[in-house]
Amino acid sequence: MSGGVDPAIQAELVALLPRLRRFARGLAGVPDQADDLVQAACEKALSRIHQWTPGTRLDSWMFRIVQTTWLDQKRAQKVRTGEGRVDADSPLVEAELSVDGAREMESHITYDAVRRAMATLPDEQRAVMMLVCVEGQSYKEAADTLAIPIGTVMSRLSRARTALGRLVGEPAAEAAGNVVRFKPEGS
Amino acid sequence: MERITRIDDVMLMAYVDGEVDAETAREIEASIAADPAIGRRVAMFRQTATMMRGAFGEVLHEPVPARLVQALGGATAAPAAAAAMLPLRGRTERPGYLWRNAGWAAAAAIGAVALLNAASQQGIAPFSQRAPVQEVAAVVDAERWIDNLAAWYRVHRASFEKDHRLLVDIGAENVEELERWVGAKLQREVAVPDLSSFGYRQQGGRLLLIGRRPAAQFFYAAENGELVQLVIGFTDQPDREGRLDQRDDVNVVSWREKGYAYAFIGRIDGRRLWAMADATWAKLKPA
Numbered sequence: 477m478s479g480g481v482d483p484a485i486q487a488e489l490v491a492l493l494p495r496l497r498r499f500a501r502g503l504a505g506v507p508d509q510a511d512d513l514v515q516a517a518c519e520k521a522l523s524r525i526h527q528w529t530p531g532t533r534l535d536s537w538m539f540r541i542v543q544t545t546w547l548d549q550k551r552a553q554k555v556r557t558g559e560g561r562v563d564a565d566s567p568l569v570e571a572e573l574s575v576d577g578a579r580e581m582e583s584h585i586t587y588d589a590v591r592r593a594m595a596t597l598p599d600e601q602r603a604v605m606m607l608v609c610v611e612g613q614s615y616k617e618a619a620d621t622l623a624i625p626i627g628t629v630m631s632r633l634s635r636a637r638t639a640l641g642r643l644v645g646e647p648a649a650e651a652a653g654n655v656v657r658f659k660p661e662g663s
Numbered sequence: 664m665e666r667i668t669r670i671d672d673v674m675l676m677a678y679v680d681g682e683v684d685a686e687t688a689r690e691i692e693a694s695i696a697a698d699p700a701i702g703r704r705v706a707m708f709r710q711t712a713t714m715m716r717g718a719f720g721e722v723l724h725e726p727v728p729a730r731l732v733q734a735l736g737g738a739t740a741a742p743a744a745a746a747a748m749l750p751l752r753g754r755t756e757r758p759g760y761l762w763r764n765a766g767w768a769a770a771a772a773i774g775a776v777a778l779l780n781a782a783s784q785q786g787i788a789p790f791s792q793r794a795p796v797q798e799v800a801a802v803v804d805a806e807r808w809i810d811n812l813a814a815w816y817r818v819h820r821a822s823f824e825k826d827h828r829l830l831v832d833i834g835a836e837n838v839e840e841l842e843r844w845v846g847a848k849l850q851r852e853v854a855v856p857d858l859s860s861f862g863y864r865q866q867g868g869r870l871l872l873i874g875r876r877p878a879a880q881f882f883y884a885a886e887n888g889e890l891v892q893l894v895i896g897f898t899d900q901p902d903r904e905g906r907l908d909q910r911d912d913v914n915v916v917s918w919r920e921k922g923y924a925y926a927f928i929g930r931i932d933g934r935r936l937w938a939m940a941d942a943t944w945a946k947l948k949p950a
Contacts, residue, residue: 481736489735497731498722511728518734587810590718608680609715615682634673640714641707 481525488534489518495611499539502606503546505595513549517542536621539611543603543622550599593640601636604629609637670694670701672708679708713817717810717910808873808924809917812894813910815871816928819882820890829882829890831867841868848877849895849923852950856893856943858883861935863891873897891929891939895947898924905940907933916940921949 496517500510521528521541528537594602600622607618608629615633619626670691677683678691695702823829833841838855846853848870855865863883870877878896885891903919914933917926918940925947927940 486736490732493727493731493735494723494725497725497727498719501722502719511731514731515734518731522735586814587714587718590714594715594718605715606719609712610719615677615680630673630677634676637676637708637711638672640711643711643714 481522485525485528485534489521489538492535492538495535496538496542498610499606500542500546502594502610503543503599503602505591513542513546516549517545520545533617535611536613536617539607539621540623547599589643590640593643597636597639601632601639604632605636605640608633672704675701675704676708679705679712713911714814717814720910721810809908809915809926810910811873812892812915812917812926812928813908813913815880816890816892816913816930819892820930823884823890824888827888829866829884830869831882832869834867835865837867838865845870845879845895849879849897851923853879853895854946855881856946858891858939858943860942861939862886863889863939889929889931891927891931891936893943894924894926894928896924898922900924905937905944907937909933918944920944923949 493514496514497510500513500517501507504510504513517538521538528534594605597605603622604618607613607621608615613621615626615629619629622629674683674687675691678688683691691701691705695705819829833844842853842855845868855868857865862885864885866882866884868879868881871880872878873894873896876897878894881893881895883891883893898919899922900919902921903917905916905918908915908917912930913928914931914936915926915928916933916936916939917924919925925940925944927936929936
């Protein structure tokens with residue numbers, strides 16, 4: 477399968493694996509499912525390595541393949557968002573966050589809570605969150621990676637960050653009461 | 664004259680992400696200065712990015728499953744992430760510890776070596792007596808509680824910076840009461856360590872729940888407002904030597920001993936935090 481692949485590119489792909497796994501974890505949430513996704517994406521990448529243009533970013537090309545593979549898989553398998561997760565039975569993140577006190581906040585603001593909150597976001601928002609906030613891509617790079625307009629990157633990112641912002645007690649826009657219930661945007 | 668007619672969330676976010684031009688940035692900064700609500704939105708956008716990096720950062724340090732390497736035709740290639748782990752040393756009393764840098768793979772490894780060398784040159788000798796190297800895989804259980812400790816620390820630090828006060832159950836003026844109360848909850852004697860020789864004053868403490876069990880959290884502050892926390896909680900995990908973890912700009916020195924987990928958390932230099940742990944761990948041991 478990888479017969480004709482340049483060993484240098486192959487090595488570069490292997491070196492990318494930790495970041496691909498991280499990106500996939502952001503999309504799929506569940507570690508095993510994320511690794512399955514990376515594996516499928518790697519196999520797909522090798523089979524079409526000739527489509528990658530030398531001199532362009534290999535990481536962005538791979539992120540794109542992971543993203544499209546994820547969407548393909550979801551379409552094909554009708555994987556319901558959240559299915560198979562630890563908290564599969566709870567339709568929403570059960571994070572009722574008090575916004576008026578560190579004591580209440582701190583019990584919720586954990587990285588677990590962030591990951592759970594991510595899992596409730598629409599797929600397309602998760603992808604831009606991972607690329608911009610975690611991978612550090614610019615809006616333009618993320619737009620190129622996902623083949624979407626830059627304005628779309630910005631609006632998705634803003635919606636996702638606002639949703640996550642509730643974890644730190646910042647209300648969406650309107651004045652918050654004592655409790656903000658975390659809900660996914662859209663979907 | 665005003666170029667910006669409306670500052671919306673997208674614009675504030677773009678400012679945080681460094682995606683606006685200098686003139687727009689200046690106008691937004693003026694708005695932040697004029698309106699605390701805008702400042703809070705900016706802080707939120709900044710925090711969400713930090714939270715995201717923290718929440719997904721540890722994936723980089725997990726060993727890469729062999730099947731993924733094989734999927735790329737690299738049957739014998741080493742997992743790239745392992746390079747970020749630096750298993751090391753120990754000393755007579757505590758036979759091994761890991762100095763781990765949470766940064767990028769190879770660069771982090773090199774950085775950690777440099778840091779370690781610097782550390783050993785600066786008088787952290789007891790930790791430089793080397794013992795058997797541990798297997799990387801054995802220490803990859805980068806416990807999630809380190810993430811959580813760092814996250815809590817940030818919350819406290821932010822509120823301390825903002826309000827100049829800490830949310831404590833019992834203040835430093837009643838240390839004995841604090842020790843009795845915390846000791847009862849932790850089912851052991853607890854003596855709140857004195858860090859005044861490091862320039863840190865006790866600020867009191869409080870209880871929190873970690874894994875549904877009580878844990879004590881003690882606060883220390885320096886003259887310059889820097890905050891250090893000590894957390895003591897129960898653990899079912901086996902004893903583990905001291906280890907320095909980094910979560911963004913927060914350092915965590917943690918260890919486990921006789922059913923208790925301990926951690927010093929601070930935004931100060933890891934070597935200094937380590938020195939605090941070194942100076943207090945023996946006294947923190949349960950009787």
